[in-house]
Amino acid sequence: MSKHALTTIGFDADDTLWQNEQYYRLTEAHFTELLADFAEGPKISERLLEAEKRNLAHYGFGIKGFTLSMIETAIEMTDGSVPAGVIAQILDIGRDLLSHPVETMPHVQDTLEALAGNYLLVLITKGDLFDQERKLAQSGLGDFFDAVEIVSDKTAVTYRRIFSKVGDGPERAMMVGNSLKSDIVPAIAAGSYGVFVPHELTWVLEHVEEPSDAPRFRKIANLGELRRLLDQLG
Numbered sequence: 374m375s376k377h378a379l380t381t382i383g384f385d386a387d388d389t390l391w392q393n394e395q396y397y398r399l400t401e402a403h404f405t406e407l408l409a410d411f412a413e414g415p416k417i418s419e420r421l422l423e424a425e426k427r428n429l430a431h432y433g434f435g436i437k438g439f440t441l442s443m444i445e446t447a448i449e450m451t452d453g454s455v456p457a458g459v460i461a462q463i464l465d466i467g468r469d470l471l472s473h474p475v476e477t478m479p480h481v482q483d484t485l486e487a488l489a490g491n492y493l494l495v496l497i498t499k500g501d502l503f504d505q506e507r508k509l510a511q512s513g514l515g516d517f518f519d520a521v522e523i524v525s526d527k528t529a530v531t532y533r534r535i536f537s538k539v540g541d542g543p544e545r546a547m548m549v550g551n552s553l554k555s556d557i558v559p560a561i562a563a564g565s566y567g568v569f570v571p572h573e574l575t576w577v578l579e580h581v582e583e584p585s586d587a588p589r590f591r592k593i594a595n596l597g598e599l600r601r602l603l604d605q606l607g
């Protein structure tokens with residue numbers, strides 16, 4: 374093995390290994406119905422997104438923060454008169470979101486099976502600790518991973534730290550994920566490959582420009598193409 378060979382592959386979880394955003398969208402649709410007497414759906418969604426953006430710094434990523442943002446939005450949109458019954462329903466739909474089924478994406482199982490043992494595999498995800506642990510357990514994918522990192526944010530520092538601890542440094546690592554902002558751009562900034570696997574539903578706060586000029590940027594249509602890419606990179 375050349376001293377520059379890749380040894381470590383990081384995988385994002387939500388909407389890379391399993392479906393996630395679609396459940397948030399369903400919950401949001403339900404939420405707008407609960408407030409239908411007070412405002413139009415798009416207006417509610419807009420205010421909810423603003424609340425989520427504001428609250429990221431306080432609560433981090435995940436369903437608990439999302440639920441609190443829904444409650445905050447309900448209070449705002451009703452000028453403080455939202456009935457307690459509606460708050461209770463918001464808490465219910467937030468809890469339902471914490472128990473949605475885990476549906477793995479195409480080619481995930483085969484790909485991880487083929488790579489495990491040949492590379493160090495690391496799951497790197499944001500979100501609520503309990504929720505991500507539950508999804509990993511239910512996915513049945515846990516045994517493929519050499520390490521699991523549930524982090525509060527994904528920055529170049531995060532990737533440098535994880536790939537140095539688990540692998541042989543960021544230069545010999547690759548990060549695979551559906552978020553340009555969280556998975557790709559910071560991993561490339563850390564010195565790793567960033568392999569973008571677009572998902573048709575990606576949270577608007579995770580969008581940034583594709584770093585098309587970066588030598589270590591790659592894009593594949595689905596995880597089934599990852600092994601061929603690794604062969605090409607040698």
Ligand SMILES: [Mg+2]
Nearest residue numbers: 385387388551
């Ligand atoms: Mg993701």
